[in-house]
Amino acid sequence: MSRFISDRGLLARIGDVGEKVEVKASELVVNAMTFLGVPYRRGGTSVDTGFDCSGFVRAIFEQTAGLVLPRRAKEQAATSQKIDRSDLQPGDLVFFNTMRRAFSHVGIYIGDGQFIHAPKPGAEVRVESLSLAYWSRRFDGARRVPVESDTADKP
Secondary structure, three states, X not given: OHHHHHXXXXXXXXXXXXXXXXXXXXXXXXXXXXXXXXXXXXXXXEOOOEEOHHXXXXXXXXXXXXXXXXXXXXXXXXXXXEEOHHHOOOOOEEEEOOOOOOOOEEEEEEEOOEEEEOOOOOOEOEEEEOOOHHHHHHEEEEEEOOOOOOHHHOO
């Protein structure tokens, strides 16, 4: 996994958004990658039972950044900041219309046009490309979850 991240330069491309947020974004990506191969389970919220897409995203943000996101993908989209696809940075959320409704699927952008997600029944947490025709046609938008730095940094 370390080689995968290093080969793609993911940690180097986290962005220029400040050291504290940068650390959180890289930690999100690294933590998410540790769940590769965990089975999909509808309504799943843990590594023990498996994950659905929003349960996976919620678990990663809670474990890594201490943020408790809403349970459903649509709610996660509503509580995060809209960003342009061209502004995607590792740790951002990517949303898709996979069930004929907006924001019905979510994943975590990891850089290099790739995202990690829990795709569907019978599958496992995996990395895929946003440029694949299936995902490209269904792309609903990108969002950024505000990750606050330590309160000691505040005046």
